[in-house]
Amino acid sequence: MRVEIVAVGTELLLGQIADTNSQWLxxxxxxxxLTSQFHQHVGDNHQRMVLAFRTALARSDALxxxxxxxxxxxxxxxxxxxxxxxxxxxxxEKIIDVISAMFASRQRSMPENNLxxxxxxxxxxxxxxxxxxxxxxxxxxxxxxxxxxxGVPYEMTDMFERxxxxxxLERQRLTGVSSVIKSRVLRTWxxxxxxxxxxxxxxxDSLDDDARMxxxxxxxxxxxxxxxxxxxxxxEAHAVSLxxxxxxxxxxxxxxxxxxxxFGVDDETMEVAIATRLLERKLTLGLAESLTGGLIASxxxxxxxxxxxxxxxxxxxxxxVKFDVLGVPEGPVVSEAAALAMAKxxxxxxxADIGLSVTGVAGPDSQxxxxxxTVFVGLATPxxxxxxxxxxxxxxxxxxxxxxxxxxxxxxxxxxxxxx
Amino acid sequence: MRVEIVAVGTELLLGQIADTNSQWLxxxxxxxxLTSQFHQHVGDNHQRMVLAFRTALARSDALxxxxxxxxxxxxxxxxxxxxxxxxxxxxxEKIIDVISAMFASRQRSMPENNLxxxxxxxxxxxxxxxxxxxxxxxxxxxxxxxxxxxGVPYEMTDMFERxxxxxxLERQRLTGVSSVIKSRVLRTWxxxxxxxxxxxxxxxDSLDDDARMxxxxxxxxxxxxxxxxxxxxxxEAHAVSLxxxxxxxxxxxxxxxxxxxxFGVDDETMEVAIATRLLERKLTLGLAESLTGGLIASxxxxxxxxxxxxxxxxxxxxxxVKFDVLGVPEGPVVSEAAALAMAKxxxxxxxADIGLSVTGVAGPDSQxxxxxxTVFVGLATPxxxxxxxxxxxxxxxxxxxxxxxxxxxxxxxxxxxxxx
Numbered sequence: 001m002r003v004e005i006v007a008v009g010t011e012l013l014l015g016q017i018a019d020t021n022s023q024w025l026x027x028x029x030x031x032x033x034l035t036s037q038f039h040q041h042v043g044d045n046h047q048r049m050v051l052a053f054r055t056a057l058a059r060s061d062a063l064x065x066x067x068x069x070x071x072x073x074x075x076x077x078x079x080x081x082x083x084x085x086x087x088x089x090x091x092x093e094k095i096i097d098v099i100s101a102m103f104a105s106r107q108r109s110m111p112e113n114n115l116x117x118x119x120x121x122x123x124x125x126x127x128x129x130x131x132x133x134x135x136x137x138x139x140x141x142x143x144x145x146x147x148x149x150x151g152v153p154y155e156m157t158d159m160f161e162r163x164x165x166x167x168x169l170e171r172q173r174l175t176g177v178s179s180v181i182k183s184r185v186l187r188t189w190x191x192x193x194x195x196x197x198x199x200x201x202x203x204x205d206s207l208d209d210d211a212r213m214x215x216x217x218x219x220x221x222x223x224x225x226x227x228x229x230x231x232x233x234x235x236e237a238h239a240v241s242l243x244x245x246x247x248x249x250x251x252x253x254x255x256x257x258x259x260x261x262x263f264g265v266d267d268e269t270m271e272v273a274i275a276t277r278l279l280e281r282k283l284t285l286g287l288a289e290s291l292t293g294g295l296i297a298s299x300x301x302x303x304x305x306x307x308x309x310x311x312x313x314x315x316x317x318x319x320x321v322k323f324d325v326l327g328v329p330e331g332p333v334v335s336e337a338a339a340l341a342m343a344k345x346x347x348x349x350x351x352a353d354i355g356l357s358v359t360g361v362a363g364p365d366s367q368x369x370x371x372x373x374t375v376f377v378g379l380a381t382p383x384x385x386x387x388x389x390x391x392x393x394x395x396x397x398x399x400x401x402x403x404x405x406x407x408x409x410x411x412x413x414x415x416x417x418x419x420x
Numbered sequence: 421m422r423v424e425i426v427a428v429g430t431e432l433l434l435g436q437i438a439d440t441n442s443q444w445l446x447x448x449x450x451x452x453x454l455t456s457q458f459h460q461h462v463g464d465n466h467q468r469m470v471l472a473f474r475t476a477l478a479r480s481d482a483l484x485x486x487x488x489x490x491x492x493x494x495x496x497x498x499x500x501x502x503x504x505x506x507x508x509x510x511x512x513e514k515i516i517d518v519i520s521a522m523f524a525s526r527q528r529s530m531p532e533n534n535l536x537x538x539x540x541x542x543x544x545x546x547x548x549x550x551x552x553x554x555x556x557x558x559x560x561x562x563x564x565x566x567x568x569x570x571g572v573p574y575e576m577t578d579m580f581e582r583x584x585x586x587x588x589l590e591r592q593r594l595t596g597v598s599s600v601i602k603s604r605v606l607r608t609w610x611x612x613x614x615x616x617x618x619x620x621x622x623x624x625d626s627l628d629d630d631a632r633m634x635x636x637x638x639x640x641x642x643x644x645x646x647x648x649x650x651x652x653x654x655x656e657a658h659a660v661s662l663x664x665x666x667x668x669x670x671x672x673x674x675x676x677x678x679x680x681x682x683f684g685v686d687d688e689t690m691e692v693a694i695a696t697r698l699l700e701r702k703l704t705l706g707l708a709e710s711l712t713g714g715l716i717a718s719x720x721x722x723x724x725x726x727x728x729x730x731x732x733x734x735x736x737x738x739x740x741v742k743f744d745v746l747g748v749p750e751g752p753v754v755s756e757a758a759a760l761a762m763a764k765x766x767x768x769x770x771x772a773d774i775g776l777s778v779t780g781v782a783g784p785d786s787q788x789x790x791x792x793x794t795v796f797v798g799l800a801t802p803x804x805x806x807x808x809x810x811x812x813x814x815x816x817x818x819x820x821x822x823x824x825x826x827x828x829x830x831x832x833x834x835x836x837x838x839x840x
Binding site for chain 2: 011012013014015016017018019020022023024025026027028030036037038039040041042043045048051052055059216218228287289291292293294295296297298300301302304306307310311312313314315316317318320321324325349350351364396397400
């Protein structure tokens with residue numbers, strides 16, 4: 001099943017908003033063994049929408065249209081699909097009842113505009129709305145199909161999982177050709193994409209003739225470099241077993257060539273990796289942040305339940321805050337000594353088991369004789385203190401972001417190595 | 421001139437990376453009066469690339485292809501364009517010299533693969549590379565044209581501005597039809613999209629027949645709701661004058677109907693708005709953050725020169741940190757009293773002119789008898805203290821992000837209203 005995605009909206013063409021829907025759909029189609037060979041963006045224009053939909057149906061088996069189902073004059077996806085189906089629009093009274101009831105439950109009356117959302121191409125099946133006012137549509141076109149879903153991401157994802165994906169998988173099953181794709185992401189920090197690629201070069205070559213397994217690298221900024229393994233199996237169990245064997249091989253190669261750089265898998269971010277380790281050992285953490293300015297703290301509190309291991313932090317942006325609040329001795333604040341004193345200060349002031357600190361130069365100018373990108377990470381634990389010096393590339397926001405994940409990785413490695 | 425964008429790469433179809441290039445190009449084409457009616461994504465497959473390029477040329481005047489110009493076996497954009505042009509590829513020795521020299525300057529020898537980057541469709545013009553190894557291409561196809569640029573954003577943007585855009589504008593000039601598009605974004609916080617739309621409803625209707633001016637709303641999450649005014653003028657001066665008149669009208673309507681909700685224009689974020697006001701009055705700021713966990717601080721330090729007005733912050737995630745570090749009296753920490761004490765504590769501990777605090781419930785559970793979304797913002801200035809209670813919608817990350825910008829907006833309004 002080749003599934004094309006068409007995202008509708010002039011704002012996409014003008015670059016006013018990013019199209020996150022096509023990316024999300026592409027990922028979820030692939031994860032379910034469905035192929036997507038083309039995506040399109042088209043504006044809110046009837047003729048051009050019809051052209052885009054016809055182009056898609058000519059080269060794919062199914063088409064998912066995102067957007068243009070709302071209640072305003074711009075929302076003309078329904079009419080464009082009706083033209084492609086060569087059928088009239090018919091007003092569905094049941095949809096009107098549902099939308100009226102939604103407005104009534106908020107003690108508001110339904111604006112007239114919303115009637116448009118009840119216009120349905122003849123022969124289409126409704127996907128009931130649960131999160132917004134616009135229902136989705138399943139529209140047969142010969143042996144092919146057009147799905148229409150709202151452009152609002154959380155309405156779209158709900159309808160895709162609830163109705164579109166099951167319908168696609170059933171159509172796929174009827175074709176008799178099926179395979180299951182499974183993938184796993186190994187998250188790494190502390191090496192370059194080319195070093196990773198070089199370490200896995202032989203493995204890469206050995207996979208070349210075997211389309212069942214692919215390895216890809218994704219440089220993901222402050223989330224590190226991801227190694228994505230994708231297996232295509234005859235069924236779920238087959239795909240999983242291929243994937244597990246490959247993960248084992250790849251992990252062995254990475255660890256042998258580059259050391260302990262894999263910090264998590266799939267959605268396991270660095271902050272989740274830290275949370276897991278601290279929880280296991282019943283340790284609490286306090287931060288002292290200078291150039292990162294609260295970035296580390298704000299990443300940590302994204303983890304649900306952070307209050308059981310995260311005490312808090314001091315954002316010591318001004319030097320006097322380092323001296324007065326954290327007890328750092330007066331002197332250059334971008335230095336190993338300052339980083340150590342900040343970590344000890346955070347541990348003491350915040351009454352935490354572990355103090356982690358970052359001081360450095362985000363740029364563009366040098367400070368205390370240190371160049372932009374120079375960063376010191378201090379760590380104070382019940383068993384001692386240490387400082388790590390880093391030299392990070394990039395502009396001001398990048399140095400700051402890299403500092404945040406690098407500091408957390410210093411803590412992760414220490415926790416893994418020494419069982420603090 | 422209708423310019424279509426085709427982004428090449430299987431990783432785009434699989435959703436492994438976001439296509440930021442089409443958005444950037446769409447925005448920059450529009451800003452230069454060039455129309456973009458369609459975008460496509462296509463994978464690294466010769467036949468399908470040829471199909472996508474032919475589809476684009478059939479419905480647009482020019483095509484910008486992003487990606488597939490690198491040195492690996494996957495990089496087949498050159499060959500696909502040659503097929504569409506119906507010409508052979510020819511190896512350009514001068515390109516080889518340039519790439520060899522790049523490698524030599526890094527004291528490395530050029531891998532054989534890089535020779536592929538010197539293969540050029542016969543009749544194409546080279547766009548010299550300045551940031552990467554891949555040159556770009558300008559490929560005439562009858563009266564139409566295909567541009568090929570690398571997929572790496574900072575190589576792509578450089579080539580677009582240096583060579584592609586000037587070529588497009590020259591082609592546009594030769595058609596004798598030209599106009600200049602200018603837009604301005606008014607950034608607002610503190611109202612809903614529908615309230616804004618309702619306030620501007622009459623203005624909207626009066627523009628309906630006048631394609632020279634458009635108004636659009638963009639709900640931009642923690643950046644607020646943006647009102648984008650776009651003017652199409654005969655030349656630069658005409659577009660600017662249309663835009664300025666419209667901005668004046670729209671600002672008057674918004675202020676009359678909804679009050680002081682416009683905090684910035686164009687790229688002026690809330691943190692920049694705060695920075696400007698604090699700098700003007702030579703005031704310093706200190707923070708006490710609970711549920712926002714450093715998010716406010718990390719936004720503020722993104723502003724260059726923040727050290728002249730931002731002292732730092734205390735991330736008092738654990739209640740004991742509120743009591744021990746900030747001097748908050750023991751008691752419920754999600755309360756007006758705690759918010760006030762935190763703001764005063766931040767002002768004192770961080771030796772700042774102004775203390776701003778946030779405490780509240782991010783969810784999913786209630787705390788201190790308060791529901792998720794309940795947030796108190798405390799403000800302590802030389803002239804007194806105040807607390808604002810907020811009730812914010814959404815899940816945990818959303819409540820936290822909304823709290824951050826809402827707290828900064830409380831400070832902005834106070835600075836504007838009282839000249840602290």
